[in-house]
Amino acid sequence: MMKYDYLVVGAGLFGATFAYEAKKRGKTCLVIDRRDHIAGNVYTKEVSGINVHVYGAHIFHTSDKAIWDYVGQFAEFNNYINSPMAVYKDELYNLPFNMNTFSKMWGIKTPAEAKDIIDKQKAEYSIDEPKNLEEQALSLAGKDVYEKLIKGYTQKQWGRKCTELPAFIIKRLPMRFRYDNNYFNDRYQGIPMGGYTKIVEKMLDGIDVKVNEDFFDLKKSGKLSDGTEVEYDRILFTGQIDEYFESKFGPLEYRSVRFETEELDTDNYQGNAVVNYTEYEVPYTRIIEHKHFEFGEQPTTIISREYSSEWKPGVEPYYPVNNDKNNALYEKYAAEAKREGNVIFGGRLGQYKYYDMDKVVAAALDCVREEFE
Numbered sequence: 140m141m142k143y144d145y146l147v148v149g150a151g152l153f154g155a156t157f158a159y160e161a162k163k164r165g166k167t168c169l170v171i172d173r174r175d176h177i178a179g180n181v182y183t184k185e186v187s188g189i190n191v192h193v194y195g196a197h198i199f200h201t202s203d204k205a206i207w208d209y210v211g212q213f214a215e216f217n218n219y220i221n222s223p224m225a226v227y228k229d230e231l232y233n234l235p236f237n238m239n240t241f242s243k244m245w246g247i248k249t250p251a252e253a254k255d256i257i258d259k260q261k262a263e264y265s266i267d268e269p270k271n272l273e274e275q276a277l278s279l280a281g282k283d284v285y286e287k288l289i290k291g292y293t294q295k296q297w298g299r300k301c302t303e304l305p306a307f308i309i310k311r312l313p314m315r316f317r318y319d320n321n322y323f324n325d326r327y328q329g330i331p332m333g334g335y336t337k338i339v340e341k342m343l344d345g346i347d348v349k350v351n352e353d354f355f356d357l358k359k360s361g362k363l364s365d366g367t368e369v370e371y372d373r374i375l376f377t378g379q380i381d382e383y384f385e386s387k388f389g390p391l392e393y394r395s396v397r398f399e400t401e402e403l404d405t406d407n408y409q410g411n412a413v414v415n416y417t418e419y420e421v422p423y424t425r426i427i428e429h430k431h432f433e434f435g436e437q438p439t440t441i442i443s444r445e446y447s448s449e450w451k452p453g454v455e456p457y458y459p460v461n462n463d464k465n466n467a468l469y470e471k472y473a474a475e476a477k478r479e480g481n482v483i484f485g486g487r488l489g490q491y492k493y494y495d496m497d498k499v500v501a502a503a504l505d506c507v508r509e510e511f512e
């Protein structure tokens with residue numbers, strides 16, 4: 140029989156941050172994960188000397204110095220700056236939307252020329268308060284950028300029309316009138332040298348961790364799969380909140396992603412870590428060439444084509460679909476969660492929020508403060 144202060148369900152960034160902080164405060168944790176590895180969706184795996192982002196591109200970026208310093212305890216970050224390219228039919232553009240994009244699209248040179256074109260395109264719509272992603276994109280960037288770089292990509296990624304998606308999704312992307320291809324506006328950015336898995340390994344150092352362990356089986360039987368009986372005072376649950384409550388109010392919607400990964404016998408396939416394919420007709424959303432996250436010079440390369448799909452049981456959930464309908468449903472689960480005395484819900488799936496990694500760590504540290512201070 141093993142006894143713990145906390146059962147942490149999910150060995151991703153949220154769970155690992157919480158467990159690390161709990162241990163520092165003298166608490167005992169058992170961390171379980173139903174996958175066969177730790178690190179959740181930030182998991183990276185070395186193949187032919189290249190750290191492969193197995194669950195998609197993860198670029199750490201934040202404007203919060205405290206969070207940057209916090210993750211810096213566990214890894215050294217390189218100076219990678221995300222500057223994705225976008226392919227639309229036979230045209231190639233820089234992202235995010237900036238003077239390089241506009242200059243290529245319209246053959247212009249100055250910010251005034253670009254603003255003039257965008258203002259004229261915007262005037263065709265007269266949108267005061269954007270109600271959805273399409274209106275937000277049109278009022279931000281005009282018709283050409285919307286049609287070539289946003290519409291098809293978004294529809295592929297979310298499986299929904301841009302008119303049926305919340306505006307905030309596109310607000311994540313900077314729009315600037317400078318020649319600046321940095322995808323993020325954040326002060327700090329980089330990739331942990333040696334991969335993300337090492338960060339989570341360090342966080343979980345000295346903590347009991349069991350992979351291939353299903354929470355719902357444990358809850359039912361009180362035993363781990365090897366037969367060990369386990370007791371715990373409190374639970375931190377970072378899985379899907381609706382699954383925890385057996386979807387009693389109905390299922391929340393998530394998007395999933397599938398990767399087709401292959402090793403190619405060339406040292407450089409696309410010349411960039413991330414290339415987005417923004418036309419609807421190309422079935423994948425982007426191709427990741429993993430070595431470029433760490434400026435790799437290996438003789439071969441590994442690429443992943445990313446295909447987006449609706450989540451269904453049996454595949455990994457990635458993105459909560461935060462439209463009005465799902466947010467309202469989530470509120471019901473959140474109210475139920477408050478009544479569930481000894482359980483904390485955290486992370487992208489537990490809080491049903493489209494969190495970036497820095498926000499996950501910040502939310503976990505908030506949760507720690509609430510729990511222990």
Ligand code: UDP
Binds near residue numbers: 234293
């Ligand atoms: N987006 C787009 N075209 C692009 C890249 C992004 O329209 O080439 C939009 C799309 O709606 C996407 C959102 O911007 O869902 C956020 O993109 P981001 O790259 O931040 O998404 P993530 O990396 O989290 O999948």
